[in-house]
Amino acid sequence: MSTFKPGDYVRFIHAKEEGKIIRAFGANEWEVETTDGFRIPVMASEIVKVTNPEPIDEEEQIDKLKKATGRQLAVVAFNDQAFDLYFINDSRSTCHYTLFETSKSTGAIKGIGHGVLNPFTFESITRLSWQQLQDEAHGILQLCFYENAPEILPAPIELRFKITGIQVLRSNQNIPLLDKKGYLFPIESSTAAVKKENPANAPALRADVDSTINITAAQSEVDLHIEKLISEHSTLNAAEMLRLQLDTFEKHLDLAVAHGRPEITFIHGIGNGILKSELHKRLGRNKQVASFSDAKKEKFGYGATLVSLK
Numbered sequence: 137m138s139t140f141k142p143g144d145y146v147r148f149i150h151a152k153e154e155g156k157i158i159r160a161f162g163a164n165e166w167e168v169e170t171t172d173g174f175r176i177p178v179m180a181s182e183i184v185k186v187t188n189p190e191p192i193d194e195e196e197q198i199d200k201l202k203k204a205t206g207r208q209l210a211v212v213a214f215n216d217q218a219f220d221l222y223f224i225n226d227s228r229s230t231c232h233y234t235l236f237e238t239s240k241s242t243g244a245i246k247g248i249g250h251g252v253l254n255p256f257t258f259e260s261i262t263r264l265s266w267q268q269l270q271d272e273a274h275g276i277l278q279l280c281f282y283e284n285a286p287e288i289l290p291a292p293i294e295l296r297f298k299i300t301g302i303q304v305l306r307s308n309q310n311i312p313l314l315d316k317k318g319y320l321f322p323i324e325s326s327t328a329a330v331k332k333e334n335p336a337n338a339p340a341l342r343a344d345v346d347s348t349i350n351i352t353a354a355q356s357e358v359d360l361h362i363e364k365l366i367s368e369h370s371t372l373n374a375a376e377m378l379r380l381q382l383d384t385f386e387k388h389l390d391l392a393v394a395h396g397r398p399e400i401t402f403i404h405g406i407g408n409g410i411l412k413s414e415l416h417k418r419l420g421r422n423k424q425v426a427s428f429s430d431a432k433k434e435k436f437g438y439g440a441t442l443v444s445l446k
Contacts, residue, residue: 156260209222359403425446
């Protein structure tokens with residue numbers, strides 16, 4: 137019987153499907169991500185390993201090294217509510233990785249996955265929900281490297297990172313090796329910034345959040361109309377606009393609570409009511425909210441919500 141490992145490319149025996157092994161469920165069951173992006177559990181007896189391609193020649197190897205971008209994390213949308221976190225090893229080293237999720241509130245650590253990436257390969261190492269990104273996805277990635285004859289002995293890397301929805305929403309970078317667009321997070325340069333422990337050197341995404349949402353102080357009124365949040369919004373679809381509006385709402389609400397404001401008004405307009413409905417759901421779950429109601433109708437009509445804070 138063939139043995140498999142994460143990253144192996146396989147073909148289904150009884151179906152016209154191919155895909156990549158993501159992880160093991162047990163001794164004889166694996167999770168496979170098909171070419172159309174779906175992840176399904178399969179028994180080992182239902183798949184066969186696809187023969188690896190012939191090794192590239194020396195000139196091709198040199199060309200790859202010249203173009204190599206190093207080791208990076210990337211977030212790519214699977215659909216409107218799910219996003220794949222990729223580890224990209226665009227280097228000559230074999231990389232052993234472990235991934236942990238950390239709790240934003242308690243700091244508790246939970247193992248998510250581990251594996252090995254060959255040189256110039258990539259792997260989807262976990263899938264994040266949109267809710268996780270809105271709440272800030274925090275994680276730790278640990279890396280060790282292997283080369284047959286390294287010029288310099290590579291040191292292990294531990295990267296502590298966070299990814300937010302607004303970062304992913306605003307990013308449209310070309311992802312090396314994947315031929316896709318998404319959010320790209322260089323590992324080596326990021327770990328250098330973390331080691332300095334200087335908030336000014338935090339990942340550029342944090343700057344993106346602040347500059348886009350433009351929060352400089354707690355405000356009494358916040359206009360969530362999309363044209364007030366971002367000048368170039370014509371390329372955003374409805375789901376992306378809603379995400380940006382909700383992220384802005386969350387940031388301003390948190391800031392109002394932190395500054396001890398007694399109340400804050402969110403201007404959302406009437407529209408089709410989706411934004412208002414989502415705001416009210418979140419306000420109802422927030423323990424810092426004493427009450428909320430329609431704001432002054434003579435000023436806002438039915439297009440704003442007044443929030444009283446504890």
